[in-house]
Amino acid sequence: MTYILRTTQLTKSYMGNEVVSNVNMKIKKGEIYGFLGPNGAGKTTIMKMITNLVKPTSGEIELFGEKLMNQSYHLLGRMGSIIENPIFYDKLTARKNLELHCEYMGFHNKQAIDEALVLVHLKNIDEKPVKDFSLGMKQRLGIARAIVTKPEFLILDEPINGLDPVGIKEIRDLFKMLSKEYGITILVSSHILGEIEKVADTIAVINQGKLIEEVTMEHIREKNSEYIELATNDYKKTAYLLEHQLKIVNFRVIDNYFIRVYESDVSLGELSKMLILNDVVIESIHKKESSLEDYFLSLLNRGGISA
Numbered sequence: 001m002t003y004i005l006r007t008t009q010l011t012k013s014y015m016g017n018e019v020v021s022n023v024n025m026k027i028k029k030g031e032i033y034g035f036l037g038p039n040g041a042g043k044t045t046i047m048k049m050i051t052n053l054v055k056p057t058s059g060e061i062e063l064f065g066e067k068l069m070n071q072s073y074h075l076l077g078r079m080g081s082i083i084e085n086p087i088f089y090d091k092l093t094a095r096k097n098l099e100l101h102c103e104y105m106g107f108h109n110k111q112a113i114d115e116a117l118v119l120v121h122l123k124n125i126d127e128k129p130v131k132d133f134s135l136g137m138k139q140r141l142g143i144a145r146a147i148v149t150k151p152e153f154l155i156l157d158e159p160i161n162g163l164d165p166v167g168i169k170e171i172r173d174l175f176k177m178l179s180k181e182y183g184i185t186i187l188v189s190s191h192i193l194g195e196i197e198k199v200a201d202t203i204a205v206i207n208q209g210k211l212i213e214e215v216t217m218e219h220i221r222e223k224n225s226e227y228i229e230l231a232t233n234d235y236k237k238t239a240y241l242l243e244h245q246l247k248i249v250n251f252r253v254i255d256n257y258f259i260r261v262y263e264s265d266v267s268l269g270e271l272s273k274m275l276i277l278n279d280v281v282i283e284s285i286h287k288k289e290s291s292l293e294d295y296f297l298s299l300l301n302r303g304g305i306s307a
């Protein structure tokens with residue numbers, strides 16, 4: 001297996017306070033790896049260590065199969081990143097900012113600047129200094145700067161901050177296109193579950209500096225099947241009937257009210273009929289699909305995350 005990034009027991013402490021603890025993560029070539037965790041979980045710190053902005057207290061980082069050292073400029077040149085809010089030369093235009101960045105990176109391809117601006121949908125901005133940009137436009141320019149040198153590995157810290165729903169969708173599509181058509185590997189962080197779910201191939205859940213889970217979306221989709229959720233006037237009797245009349249064992253009572261039936265062979269009609277015949281009043285009954293949110297709730301139930 002080719003890994004673009006591998007960390008081993010990666011740890012960072014600030015004044016004795018461990019903010020990243022023994023993180024072992026693996027990012028495969030070409031995948032979109034979503035980093036999910038609440039504010040303060042340690043996502044930015046890990047990204048800073050990967051981009052050599054912060055030195056680990058202990059542990060190792062391997063990029064493109066090579067150990068990351070202080071002087072690994074050749075490895076950093078193969079990456080593009082936005083970490084925290086991107087900073088620009090405010091009085092200069094977007095194009096000038098990108099030109100300066102390319103110069104700094106030793107990348108000489110003027111056409112790439114036009115391509116990057118088109119990809120992030122920044123148009124009619126040739127006269128405008130960046131200080132007149134909206135937050136969303138600055139965010140797009142940050143992405144343009146990260147991709148302009150055609151990196152193999154993109155590291156994007158909360159890149160959709162400040163974007164409206166249309167902008168979020170455009171950026172999401174852009175990430176998918178970069179990954180599919182250009183084979184670029186992407187590490188993207190967010191605290192928004194629904195966003196990561198829509199874009200990532202693999203999700204790493206991080207909380208309080210620890211990697212709680214690293215799981216492929218494929219695995220989550222396989223695990224999460226449909227279920228029927230019902231509420232009645234008597235959950236105990238309902239549970240009893242499910243078990244003894246329909247011989248269903250695969251169900252769960254939630255908050256002493258809702259019952260989730262995970263059995264796939266039982267139909268909604270069959271279930272309703274049996275309950276009505278037994279004088280149980282059905283208050284609601286629906287077919288539902290469990291989502292990443294449910295998966296997270298199950299992690300939470302296992303004590304993995306403090307919400």
Ligand SMILES: Nc1ncnc2c1ncn2[C@@H]1O[C@H](COP(=O)(O)OP(=O)(O)OP(=O)(O)O)[C@@H](O)[C@H]1O
Nearest residue numbers: 014019037038039040041042043044045046158191
């Ligand atoms: N330079 C620093 N000195 C001391 N503590 C720091 C420093 N940088 C980060 N921290 C602490 O490390 C923890 C993790 O912060 P980090 O920014 O990595 O989290 P995050 O998951 O990226 O969250 P956010 O989305 O809010 O940035 C926080 O408790 C933060 O206060």
